[in-house]
Amino acid sequence: MKEKREVFPGDEVAVEEEYLASDGTFASDGKIYASQIGVLELDEEEMIARVISPNPPNILRERDVVFAIIADTRSTMATADVVAVDGKLRDLGGETYATIHVSKISPGYTDDVSKELRKGDYIRAEVIGTKPSLQLTTKAEHYGVVRALCFKCKSEMARKGKTQLYCGKCERSVPRKLADDYGNVVF
Numbered sequence: 001m002k003e004k005r006e007v008f009p010g011d012e013v014a015v016e017e018e019y020l021a022s023d024g025t026f027a028s029d030g031k032i033y034a035s036q037i038g039v040l041e042l043d044e045e046e047m048i049a050r051v052i053s054p055n056p057p058n059i060l061r062e063r064d065v066v067f068a069i070i071a072d073t074r075s076t077m078a079t080a081d082v083v084a085v086d087g088k089l090r091d092l093g094g095e096t097y098a099t100i101h102v103s104k105i106s107p108g109y110t111d112d113v114s115k116e117l118r119k120g121d122y123i124r125a126e127v128i129g130t131k132p133s134l135q136l137t138t139k140a141e142h143y144g145v146v147r148a149l150c151f152k153c154k155s156e157m158a159r160k161g162k163t164q165l166y167c168g169k170c171e172r173s174v175p176r177k178l179a180d181d182y183g184n185v186v187f
């Protein structure tokens, strides 16, 4: 026997004496609250309170635009950790480890990942695959690095033309696949 009704984040849905908080709920001071919009399920067999979202907010899909931090670069790909979905502040509970193949980084031909992306770069990218793992592309103009720190001195680098960044302290230019709004993205 299950009770079902629509709830909103912060709605009190049960008490801890009777139910265990589970997916989409959290416990505080003996009470259980919804942490997301969805349908409340009070499972009276297992004594679990959960809120089921019609569209799970934490699962990335193809064509989602995301922000990610480059974790590493190798000869044929970069790896990145997805930290946010563009335009939607959503918790990412699903898979956030992603790869960007060398052929999906820039519109032109690239044979050296490290000339386009570097560890620690913030990028905007589009999800092009989710199975068996997350795959991203930064090919389009609006995709690519949006914020980067100098590898040597860690100060923020400035855009220099379409494909270069410049560190004023080190007086050093480095190549990158830049997003068209590099430097204007607020985190």
Ligand SMILES: [Zn+2]
Pocket (backbone or CB within 6 Å): 150, 151, 152, 153, 154, 155, 167, 168, 169, 170, 171
């Ligand atoms: Zn520097």
